[in-house]
Amino acid sequence: MSNTLSSNESNPSGKKKIIVLGSGPNRIGQGIEFDYCCVHGLLAIKEAGYEAIMVNCNPETVSTDFDIADKLYFEPVYWEHLWEIIELEKPEGVIVQLGGQTALKLAKRLHEKGIRIIGTSYDNMDIAEDRGRFSDLLKELNIPYPQYGTAYTADEAIEVANQVGYPVLVRPSYVLGGQRMRIVINDEEVEKAVISLLKHIPNNKILIDHFLDRCQEAEIDGIFDGTDFHVMGVMEHIEPAGIHSGDSNAVLPAFNLTPMEVTTMEFYAEKIARALDIRGLINIQFAVKDGNVYVIEANPRASRTTPFIAKAYGIPYLNIATKVMLDVAKLKDFTMKKQLKGYAIKEPVFSFDKFPGVNKELGPEMKSTGEAIRFIKDLRDPYFRTLYKERSMHLSK
Template sequence: RNFQEALQKAAQSLEINRNGLGADGRELKDQQEILESLEHPSWNRLFHIYDAFKLGISLSTIHKLSKIDKWFLIQIEELLQVERDIEQYTLDTIPKDLFRTAKEKGYADRQLGHLLSCLESEVYKKRKELGINRVYKTVDTCAAEFEARTPYYYSTFDHENELVVSNKKKIVVLGSGPNRIGQGIEFDYSCVHGVLAAKECGYETIMINCNPETVSTDFDVADKLYFEPVFWEHIYEIIEQEKPLGVIVQLGGQTALKLAEKLSKYGIPILGTSFEALDLAEDRGSFSKLLKENNIPYPEFGVVQDAEEALVLSKKLNFPLLVRPSYVLGGQGMKIVINEKELEEHIVDIMKKIPNNKVLLDHYLDGAIEAEADAICDGEDVYIIGIMQHIEPAGIHSGDSYAVLPPYNLGDFIIRQIEAYTKKIALSLKTVGLINIQFAIK
């Protein structure tokens, strides 16, 4: 209900591994770099304004360099003062009024955990003990001309809760968050059709997403829409309020998939493919072992967690190598490298952006044809939806490739092999729902 809370929620919605505007240990500390950034508009200048205040750079200097209205700068400066106040306490000693003030200004439990040197779950537990609860307000779609009756909600920390919870059987669909390279509007299309299908089956459908420029956030698509960051704290509190039969994660891209582990840990039913199967599919090394067990051919591979391991492995696999992080979608962090220098630089870059990631190295099949199969499975039967052949060779990411349906020159034998392998993989993963598999043919 205030600018600071809105700003923090916007930062949490960005999908750039930030917990909010700050208080996550990722601040830039190079003063000269910050001063240069303030002069030039960029996607991360907002964060550098926060960093500048944290380093003690004055409001007048920041205003002079950035030309941003002082009112907005004061709002950010006030957040830093709240953080300094919080850091004087521990979780056991923080005053309730200060705790509530922080939540009213948009601080996530994870941010408060960072400031108080404790776990996010401990902050959540303490907050509940103090009775500091999130409430939900109806979005005023009528500009206050008359009473709004649309079930379109956002959360805040206030006293009156406008949310009306029904006794109907409900299903939650997690949205795909912001559109960006590697994760576009196709996932929103999937979410919308998932919502429509659940409605046809008689369930009350609940959509959670933060992007206003999508169809899923149109107020009349789902029975109930929460316009919230696809961020654990927000998702969990909505589920606690609504108590759905389950949550669909496989339609919202990597944004939704990465929440599957916590949903499973907290005993929240995942509708469709289980977290264990999703995790197996996303862990490059484990998935390669599954292929081996099913006698499905694949390039020689290895899994590494640092540059030193990668250099040792490269001598066994031979260049060129395809480098692929685990738990990413849309080709994030994937690259073909042709020598040790490129390999070392890329592994260091991946580990900086995605710490503790398991990176798969496999020998790149130069000149291979790429094809992909889409299928749907109920855990027992597999139905092939279609097989597409890429015009570009393997190694060009599928999101950047043209594909032809049906395949134009694969031949019946290759198509039958793709169908057989697709069925084996889908059943081995105990897939319940959609599956897409990409094949390199050489």
Template structure:
């Protein structure tokens, strides 16, 4: 099992002292033998029945585990390793937490840490869920408690997978013994819950251990959670008046929401009863030394004991809500926003308090903010911090959908939300209300409707005509979003992908074909707006904004379209009473500018645009949230337009997720991004692609296979590649469309036996593939097999015509080889357009 795929516990819970000392001694011997100075990661396999152990690997560097170890212990491994590299010895380096002990003191823990990976199977349900030596997770959460059970349940509810703890979903048949045993034997993201289900079904610890190979100690601890749940269930509503049982449940990590579900009451009733019983969390310090020495670290976790170690001070203070685990649609970009918000608060003399649960991020460094609470981002956990700290306000703008989803309940509980208020947030997020707002403002939007019944969805789609874009309301990253081309596809979507009801409406928009998509990131105060830039997407509308490459400044938008975008952005922002950050997305078709959506919060493009322009957008937004104006901050009134180009290119996880189709659409699939910057578009795009891991050839064999709608552009694309010196191959339909424009060799289709296009790709006889997917159904078509073959063989694959044209520009730039290489700050000094 890859370490990134494993649930990890610290300190070790099942090693005997002899085993621990044996592995520690072996580690020191290896380090001395290799003469390692600085960070080192050593992985062991230990057979506890025989005592035999082997070294799996030694990494003479910091690793993924180093970041986890740092957050788990508070010991700043990278900081210490850097000082060692500068010539210091361990006894000369101060422990940054205690300030009194040297770095040579090994950390001691008086708490338990649990790390659980966050997998992307909610976004890519077609991917094989089996986990093993190939890492598939996109992120992770960490939780801290006084017991394993408490930390485990806190970690589960931190994952944001619609579970408040060790709960079972309704889609899996957990009572089927065969299904359950398969889930225990086969390592998947469901195995932890299979253990819980097996205990419920009556399997013994020995049976579960035999099937899963999980140590019986962990199974027994999970059984204790189940036994506590059984006690609560037996007590029913009496638990609301039973302090001892309530306290016992909370110490086992049960949330108010879990208890409410078990006994059949509302979460608010449990919270109120718990507080009446004086069952409240206290906050303990992470100090690296198990309280042996005095420490001054501002790093805390909650637990249900008596002694409080976090003492609020009387300074002006603001809580920043983090974005939780990295996953598709909500990545490290939002952590950038949270960090820069904390830096801006500190600069303004306001105490910054961070709440987050992701050990991979900078925001959970104990010195990134004035105070850190390593807690799940649920209403209960966040509200507990608010009640303890009594802040002057809470910032929800920078934690993505995670923090925005908490805004309404926090507001209803009397918490001051800084910036755009709940009415404005709901007006933008509720697609029906936003549609009516655009009508009032006389701003064009794609024809659309909202369905609460399957038959209503089919009627609306017929009225606005296919193709249509369908999606649930209140989502980020286009989750469960799809372009459908006929009634059959729509019916299948409604019954398989989403659950349509009064409370879960489905949004249906006319899909604007052949449109240029673009977006703006801006900051508004009570009187005006600062637009940091207009980003033009390279792929056409229909590809999720997070998966599209984009360029600043725009390269095809007319001055009139840009002026309209600025006008619409201002009008929408004023209508929402937006204060702080806002992102607005547009589609431009035949000169008409349509508004797609507005998000009154920080966006995933803010770090990119900040790098491009040199304006610290999040810092400006944060200071506006504190009451300053854009004029007082000397922010320009016009959009800064640079005399250079910056291209953002997405990075995809397809090679790690067999079975997934790489074709791009309205549901986001990328997990990262790179940026290229230069004095023209081609050079910038080439750098961005290189940064994203795509090797661009200047000669070789290009295979073209285009869908029927794109074949009218086949001659143009083929001619460009031919003029650059590429040999062209194509399937017969595409070859016919190319005609006399360029010489082309015809490839056999997948179904036409050996030596077909897939065989040639796998044999690396093709250097680049341009394959535009057939619209509508995709799974297991020839195109799907071509795309998977390219990904698995490491052959560059392009799935849109716009990206193909961009590649042609990049190849031309590479042939010229006149790239500009200079520090980012030197670009800022260049004159503007």
């Protein structure tokens, strides 16, 4: 046991404080895009009159610069460290929506300790995170979704897969970047996928979804303040279904979906945000096949595309969303005029040259290490045409 320290470098102020949780070290599925979210969140907190406290341990991020937050705790984003900080600072609450999945996973511990979570409540976030609970909600709302079932063993998974119909997507709950997700086509592959999954993530609940092959994927990022819902952006993926959203080239706004399909997506997104009583940000993933719109999943937090949309449209969405979470402003208080002329394409960035032994084939498990933004005037742009041609060739196989 280490000796108890007799001194403390941190002297709490008498101001009202808000703690923002960062995303920790950069990793596949979660990186610099969430640092953008945290920085703009911290600035919004200060504008709202609170002391902004940042908890993160990544020296490569702007959020850990000494002049961004009022106070920085350069500590691992783990419960043991966070709890000591909370006991000392006694904040008004903690924001978990801005730091990706790492921050969101601490919501349960905060809730159990009675610490106020700024924005969406823990239980409503858990409904979105728990694949089974979320599918049950979609059923109640009469929103289409791929047939699914849950299992805890390989035998149960095989039984469920036969019920929902092959091909199926086998995935664990509460994971980052599509970790251990697999698309499988028969009982043998299900068994192999489940055994591998449980070996790496023991006791995890396994979700088996019917995989909608050859469908179009799209997503919506939005903000809900309890009264009004604002669609930040509708993004359409160029790559076909089966490739993780983080590895897809995505176009803003949608380029090939019909007006009815886009309107349906927006209608479902608002319906879900209201049912979950979201306060702040939500990201919803869709699959569109034969004119039908299906909801795949919802993320009750900032997504990796939130900064992309904010930059493309020139709107400070993270500042707005944070003030909505703090309940110091409503969406009607802001003028949000989208300034994009043409289209913006989210390009995934891969680092395969740094990891020559890694399988370069893309699938439901994310492999990109970042993203870039490319602006085009119209769909005749050579870069876009090349990407779309590659998609067509893939679908024709």
